[in-house]
Every structure is written in structure tokens, then in C-alpha cells.
Amino acid sequence: MEHEAVGNLHAHTRYSDGEGVHVDIARAAIRAGLDFVVVTDHNVWVQGMDGYRYQEGKRVLLLTGEEIHDQEREPQKNHLLVYEARAELARYAPDPQILIQEANEHGGLAFVAHPIDPPAPLFGEDDLSWEAWDIQDLTGLELWNFMSEFKSKLTSIPRALYYAYNPGLIAQGPFTSVLERWDHMLAQGQRLVAIGGSDAHATPVTMGVLKRVIFPYEFLFRCINTHVLLPGTLSGETARDRSAIFNALRAGSAFIGYDLPASTTGFRFRAQGEDREIGMGEELRVRLGVTLQIRVPRPAQLRLLRSGLEIKRWQHTQTAVHTVREPGVYRVEAHLPYRGKLRAWIFSNPIYLKT
Ligand SMILES: [Zn+2]
Ligand SMILES: [Zn+2]
Numbered sequence: 001m002e003h004e005a006v007g008n009l010h011a012h013t014r015y016s017d018g019e020g021v022h023v024d025i026a027r028a029a030i031r032a033g034l035d036f037v038v039v040t041d042h043n044v045w046v047q048g049m050d051g052y053r054y055q056e057g058k059r060v061l062l063l064t065g066e067e068i069h070d071q072e073r074e075p076q077k078n079h080l081l082v083y084e085a086r087a088e089l090a091r092y093a094p095d096p097q098i099l100i101q102e103a104n105e106h107g108g109l110a111f112v113a114h115p116i117d118p119p120a121p122l123f124g125e126d127d128l129s130w131e132a133w134d135i136q137d138l139t140g141l142e143l144w145n146f147m148s149e150f151k152s153k154l155t156s157i158p159r160a161l162y163y164a165y166n167p168g169l170i171a172q173g174p175f176t177s178v179l180e181r182w183d184h185m186l187a188q189g190q191r192l193v194a195i196g197g198s199d200a201h202a203t204p205v206t207m208g209v210l211k212r213v214i215f216p217y218e219f220l221f222r223c224i225n226t227h228v229l230l231p232g233t234l235s236g237e238t239a240r241d242r243s244a245i246f247n248a249l250r251a252g253s254a255f256i257g258y259d260l261p262a263s264t265t266g267f268r269f270r271a272q273g274e275d276r277e278i279g280m281g282e283e284l285r286v287r288l289g290v291t292l293q294i295r296v297p298r299p300a301q302l303r304l305l306r307s308g309l310e311i312k313r314w315q316h317t318q319t320a321v322h323t324v325r326e327p328g329v330y331r332v333e334a335h336l337p338y339r340g341k342l343r344a345w346i347f348s349n350p351i352y353l354k355t
Pocket of ligand 1: 079114128
């Protein structure tokens with residue numbers, strides 16, 4: 001029986017530029033209701049931390065990946081999230097293609113972190129976007145990164161303070177240019193898995209007389225998460241569950257959920273062919289037609305896209321069915337009104353229909 005696990009794939013500790021330690025992240029993840037959380041410190045793979053952490057009868061699987069970039073480069077662009085390589089790969093940072101190759105050769109997964117990460121000069125923050133697009137063999141992209149979206153709003157001190165004190169107003173959706181790039185790469189025949197991440201640092205910032213932690217781990221773990229669909233429930237055994245989570249992620253059996261407005265748990269996107277039904281990340285022959293089935297945990301605006309173009313929209317619905325006869329890369333977005341705006345809520349991974 002398919003089992004859904006909710007996790008956050010991008011967080012920092014004191015091993016790099018985060019404020020907390022691993023146990024702080026585990027506790028925050030438990031409070032936020034996550035099943036797993038992955039610590040991705042900059043240019044350091046911290047061994048010996050993986051395992052279940054328990055508190056008050058609840059548990060979370062804490063895992064360790066790495067966010068790698070070339071620290072000699074100015075500005076320090078091209079951040080790569082590496083999971084499951086089980087080795088220190090930071091020495092390969094100067095050449096992103098070699099780094100991706102090494103991640104793959106170690107059995108790992110490689111995702112472009114925050115593909116667009118705008119500068120915030122008022123706060124001394126550089127543009128840390130990905131530039132090395134002439135690359136192959138990526139697992140996927142971090143389509144939606146909370147901190148990059150926050151940086152895009154830091155255009156004046158009053159505006160920065162407004163969002164710092166109203167963090168629930170920050171997230172609206174991935175940058176359009178990132179979505180377009182993903183769709184373009186998919187349309188060219190690449191298989192790229194989309195993930196979402198908080199990029200949690202829990203950084204104390206001082207802005208004039210105001211000082212606070214932007215943003216606590218727990219708040220961020222209630223925001224942009226990645227939900228994976230596993231073949232069975234989590235066993236409680238670290239190595240086994242870690243493999244199950246990363247296998248599902250590698251296969252694209254996952255979706256991005258902005259869980260703050262409402263939990264996205266229960267979202268499904270499936271395709272029913274003549275003799276077979278598949279889920280996200282899988283491929284099916286279109287033949288005489290395929291029925292796409294979408295389910296969201298509460299009524300929302302649903303958009304169905306084929307190869308980057310919207311082909312159908314439902315304004316306020318919880319389930320939708322649509323039969324298609326054209327091959328292409330199909331994906332779903334759900335949008336929800338929250339705090340005065342229609343905001344992105346769910347991004348499926350694609351279903352691939354072939355001739
Ligand atoms: Zn980064
Ligand atoms: Zn990061």
C-alpha cells in the first residue's frame with residue numbers, strides 16, 4: 001500500500017552557516033509534523049548523524065546530505081544539493097559537471113539548489129543563482145526555495161521588516177523563470193525531478209532596533225516541503241527508510257507542498273491507461289487515450305499542463321479527471337487563496353506519456 005512521507009530537504013546547522021545543531025532541527029521537524037528532514041550543510045558532509053530522533057512519542061528520520069559550491073568563485077553561485085552519495089564531494093565543486101558525475105557515481109542524487117536566487121544588496125546578500133546550465137545528468141531542480149523568495153522581497157528596509165514580521169505572506173510560488181526552465185528542459189526530453197526546500201538557517205538578524213530569528217526552523221518546516229510516495233510504510237530502520245525515501249525521490253514519485261495554508265498531504269496525480277495505472281515520475285503509452293486523475297485534500301484551483309502549456313483549469317475543485325490523447329509531459333499545479341492572495345500550494349512531478 002502506497003505510503004506518503006513528508007520531509008524537508010534543505011536545512012543548515014552550525015557546521016556551516018546555520019544557527020542550530022542537528023538536535024534543534026530534529027526537534028523542530030517533529031513539532032512541525034515532518035517524517036524526515038535532511039541537513040545539507042555547505043561543503044561538509046557530516047557523518048554519523050543519520051537516524052531516528054524521538055520526542056514525546058513522536059519521531060523523525062534525520063538524514064544528512066550536502067550543499068556544495070565553489071567557495072573560490074565570486075559571487076559564489078552554482079549551489080548543488082547532493083543526497084545519498086555517502087561521501088564528501090566538496091573537492092569537486094570547481095567544476096559543476098564533474099561534481100554531478102561524482103554524485104551519480106557514488107549512487108547519489110544531484111539537484112540544482114535555488115536556481116534563481118536574487119541579490120539583496122541592502123543586506124549584503126549576493127545573487128547565488130545557478131549559472132552552469134550546460135550540464136547533464138542532474139536528478140532535478142529545487143523548484144521552490146523559501147529563502148530565495150524572501151530575498152526577492154528585500155527591496156527596501158520597510159518592506160523587509162514587513163515580511164520578516166509577516167512570514168506567512170512571503171511565499172507565493174516558484175519564480176516564473178524557474179518554472180519555465182524546468183518545463184523547457186522537460187520538453188527537450190530530460191527527466192528532472194522537482195523538489196521544494198526551506199533553506200532553513202534560523203539566522204538571527206539585526207535590522208535597526210529589531211532583532212529576531214529569521215526564520216525559526218519550525219516555521220520553515222511548516223512551509224515548503226517535499227512529499228514522497230513510498231511503496232510501503234516507514235519501518236523505523238534508518239538505512240532501509242533512507243533508501244526508500246531517496247529511491248522515491250530519484251524516481252520522481254514526489255510532489256512539492258506549501259503546507260502552511262493547509263496540509264497538502266493526500267494530493268495524488270495518476271494516469272490510467274488501457275491496462276495499467278501509473279503515478280508521478282512514471283511513463284505510459286498514450287495509445288487510444290489516458291485518463292488523468294487529480295485529487296487534492298481540499299478544494300483548490302487546479303491547473304493541468306502539457307509540456308509547459310496549461311491545457312485545462314478547474315476553479316474550485318477537489319477531484320478532477322481529464323482524458324488526453326497526445327503524448328507529452330503532464331504536470332499539475334494547485335493554487336489556494338491564503339492571506340489575501342492566490343498562492344501556489346502544490347506542484348506535482350510529471351507523468352510522461354509516450355506515443
Ligand atoms: Zn545555497
Ligand atoms: Zn542552503
